[in-house]
Amino acid sequence: MKRPVLTYMLALGSAFHSRTSEGCALNDDDVLVVHGGTPLKGEIRVRGAKNLVSKAMVAALLADSPSTLFDVPAISDVDIVRGLLELHGVRTSIDKDRSLRMDPTNVVTAGVDEINVHAGSSRIPILLCGPLLHRLGSAYIPDLGGCNIGGRPIDFHIDALRKFGAVVEKLPDGMHLTAPQRLQGIKYTLDYPSVGSTEQILLTAVMAEGVTELRNAAVEPEIIDLICILQKMGAIIKVNTDRVIEIEGVDRLSGYRHRPVPDRIETGSWAAAALATHGEVFVRGARQVDMMTFLNVYRTIGGAFDVDDSPGGGIRFWHPGGELSPAALETDVHPGLMTDWQQPLVVALTQARGLSIVHETVYERRFGYTAELRQMGANIQLYRDCLGGTPCRWGRRNFLHSAVIAGPSKLHAADLQIPDLRAGFSHLIAALAAEGTSRVFGVDRFITRGYEDFDAKLAGLGANVERP
Known part of the structure; x- marks a missing residue:
């Protein structure tokens, strides 16, 4: 492994091991340092979607020849997965x-001790299971990490793999x-159209013997793009109506060349x-096609856009x-x-x-970041009731999963x-909109996981920010 990547991973692993469920101490x-009150004006560029690029990198493990992924963002999540691939013998290089x-x-x-360096740094390792079982017959997965935004159990991953x-x-x-014999196709219905579970089954089923039928699958743009990658590699996958995906296992897959969908989360x-x-x-x-639901909400609130x-x-x-204008919003799986x-839009709604x-x-604890917004003067009340059009799976449970913003x-x-990646950007938006000077802690630890050239983009938009 290249020394810079290994050094980065050791440092990142240490940082995540020191994290508590309530976030890190101020560092x-x-x-x-954000001097608020200055409108952001200018241009930034988004590269490939964070939620696709890391999975595309895992898919490369399935091939018997090299793959090339274009427009890869310079974010720490990419470095994490790259480090994991290199531990398993994959040679990687990235151009300017x-x-x-x-x-x-x-x-x-890979050695267990080497893999454990990555424990807690990402939830990606669980997705390596299928490819490693196909390629090596065995896989070791460390304890997982990720943002503390609610339960994301891996039970369904393990159940499906079994x-x-x-x-x-x-x-x-x-x-x-371990896989004592070649993995076999299955019929599987997800209780909820989870992105992670859909990815797990796709990455495992493409080389399993026979046909896999997945019902109630996620169909996010990043999922469809992953299917496009697997099809380029030689997979046979049909996306049917009503969230049904059929995968016919093949004996071998070859490398791919692919330009990923742009990051719609960063865009929003x-x-x-x-x-x-x-x-x-x-x-x-x-791209408009990836942002249609967001654009409707943006226009309803009073924002303007031009494609x-x-x-x-x-x-x-x-x-x-x-x-x-105020709005009534309800998060859901795609579309x-x-x-x-939700989080950046809530900050905008404090001004409606x-x-x-x-x-x-989708996540039962995703409103934790609003405590800091209230500290800044926002009028936000949280409720355990479903304040939406239809009851959800968190209804009648002890989760504050609805918000009223005045x-x-x-x-x-x-x-x-900053408590997690997306909440961190929302805190930054609030600091940029606020009067006075704020200090935002945890930018390097969290925001760089999903936002490329963050400081440079802020500077290019005229934000009045500085590093002490």
Whole structure:
């Protein structure tokens, strides 16, 4: 493994091991000072979607020849997966134009101690199970990490892998899986159209013997793009109506060349920042087809946008003046309102006149970040009831999963501790919109997981920020 990647991974693993469920203590070495009140104006560019790129990298393990993934963002999640691949013998290199080449010709079993360096740094390792079982007949998975936004149990991953024929042994620090025989196709119905479980079954079924039928599957754009990659590799996958996916297992897969879908989460984050700060941001690389649900909400609230469909185009977002309008929003799986758009939109809704209602149906603890917004002057009340059109799986349970936002609220500066990736960007938007100087802690630890060249993009948009 290249020394810079290994050094980075050791440091990152240590950082995540020191994390508590409530976040990290304030660390003056990881802080961004934000002087609020300046509208964001300018242009930024989005690359391949974080939620696709890491899974595309895992898919490369299935091939018997090299793969090339273009437009890969320079984010820490990519470094984490790259480190995991290199531990398993995959040779990787990345060009200055962010084209990542992965050669899995000589996949090997990684040492348990080496893999445990990654424990807690990401939830990606669980997705390596299927590819490693196909390539090596065994896999070791460390304890998983990820943002503390609600339960994301791996039971369904393990249940599905067992049904495929894997033998799972629980160890003190992780799990050891073996495939005594070739994995077999299965019929599987998900209780909920989870993205992670759909990815797990896709990555396992493509080389399992026979046909796999997956019902109630996730159909997010990143899932469809992963299916496109697997099809390029030689997989046979049919996406039917009513969330049914059929996968016919094949004996071998070859490498791919692929340009991923642009990051729709980052696009929505900068769009919300433009609205909350009364600014104007052109997001180069954004695509309308991926953003249609978001764009409807954006327009309903009072934001304006313009789509440039030319090659190298994007979407321009801006605040057109006047007051923003309140809205009733409900997050859902695709094609509903993406849960990762909820947090930045809530910050924008604190500036709307009237009462807005947001019902979170995907993650039960995703409103934890609102405590800091209330500290800054936002009027947000949380409820355990389903304040949406239909009851959800969190209804009648002890989860604060609905929010009522009364606005407009004059936000004022505060010291903010980032609890997770998407909440961190929302805290930053609030700091940019607030009066006075805020200190935002945890930027390097969390935001760089999903946002490329973060400081440079802020500077390019005219944000008045500094590192102490």
